[in-house]
Amino acid sequence: MIWNEEAECRAAEEKEELQLKRLQEVVKRAYENVSYYKKAFDEVGVSPEDIQALNDIEKLPFTSKTDLRDAYPFGMFAVSPDDIVEVHTTSGTTGKPTVSGYTQNDLDLWGEVMARSLTMAGGDRTDRIQNCYGYGLFTGGLGVHYGAQKIGATVIPISAGNTMRQVEIMQDFGSSILTCTPSYAMYLAEVLEEQGVGPDKLNLKAGVFGAEMWTEEMREEIEKRLKLSALNIYGLTEIIGPGVAQECYKKDGLHIFDDHFYPEIIDPESLKALPHGSKGELVLTTLTREGMPVIRFRTRDITTLRPGKCECGRTLVKMDRITGRSDDMLKIRGVIVFPSQIERALLKIEGLHPQYQIIVSRPHQLDELEVQVEASPVLFSDEVKHVEGVKRNIEEHIHDEIGLRVNVSLVEPQSLPRSEGKAVRVIDKRNL
């Protein structure tokens, strides 16, 4: 099923015409109503009138996460704060969060793209959608909620956590679509197995999984264990939340709703736009957002764009599953972690040389973080219990900083690799 056939199956030329018209409008709106954009455009000497063709977008400056954060809380709004009917924020792990403001039309848009996503996953009014994305400032919960209501499904707004309850409700209510992070889906599968609840006792048919990077292997595992079709969803708070792109049953890339979110791929080093089919950083422009238009937002997510008509009938451009980040941001069990935070924690411990390496792995479907730290005379003792105490102390410090449990290993001095310039601090073994 296709929720909005007209929008999702447009001929290429017709789509490009619409995209250009909307791009011109949003650029004008941003320039006239948001001082940040006026300044940014003026600085590079570009004005809304310069957008005569779609690729003229390359003349516009990029917007980074830092730019959005600097405008905290409401500096990026293009309408009066009174016209904003809802706000969401990013988690703010690395400082001030980024605020996203929605007008009523923006909420309708969000419901529309999420309705398309859920329909793409096979959902309709007969479905019971168990929505385990967190409700609140996080966009996951309410985004799915609006889409689920739009398609007329029964939404079970259970939010994140309380796994025993999730398992109970899933059986009692006959949930047919599960929406959560892929690692939580894995965890649910484990708990269901422990409880002896086989897939035959469940009514699940599809899962809409996102908010973190995952792999094909994980998809196979989840599908095997939960007996459902596991589909990838993509979105980000800065742009709207979930519902920027969604996989169809072909499971061959995510359809970007490119009549609302205009994608580009750039080389993260040279910042030059790359042709379709090249791997690079995804840059997104909101074509229709009113409350907070975002022009050329650097997502830092690495992917490839593939236009053309899908077997499912849609002509929405496809993006490959995210394979990495252009900066060093790590997502561990859905939590954003920067190596610099770990460094900060280590520096708080007297006598510790901040020579460290972070090893991320996923041994049992859940992310594990190991921090290797070089031992130093101050940390060392002839007594095992003392050395173990030092290790625990470092683990506590890191936990306080990033909010996640890590395993600290002490290694011998000079055993971690040194490199000229930027040290290799992170080894990600998850093969995402």
Next chain:
Amino acid sequence: MFKMKLKQISVFLENRKGRLQKALEVLGNANVNIRTLSIADTSEFGILRMIVPDIDQVQSILEEHNFVVKVNDVIAVGVPDEPGGLEKILGILNRADINVEYLYAFAEKKVEQAIVVLRTENIDAGIKALTEGGASVLSSDEVYEL
């Protein structure tokens, strides 16, 4: 009292193949004769503890080779090399309510006695209890001369 304390050097060993050998190779090349040693091992790291004659020299050699080392005091006790010898020593400490963190021992044929190396949390209290209890606490010179 000071002379009764014996110096021990400990070396941090990552739980990785060849690390103990590497440490011993460094010492062998420097012609260091190890009087005795013990290894404490956990699943993640090991601690090599040694009694060596010239502790300052050993410390600098190991540090030159990037080992993390620590020098601290331990107690050496001469125990008759016969059944029940060690038990008697531990009994003294037990009665004085002193915990032993770890111990290791080596037998010395020349003098027909075993040398027990003991680590108590408070070394001075340990020496005091042992001396008063009639144990033969050895000075560092006595240990090195064996």
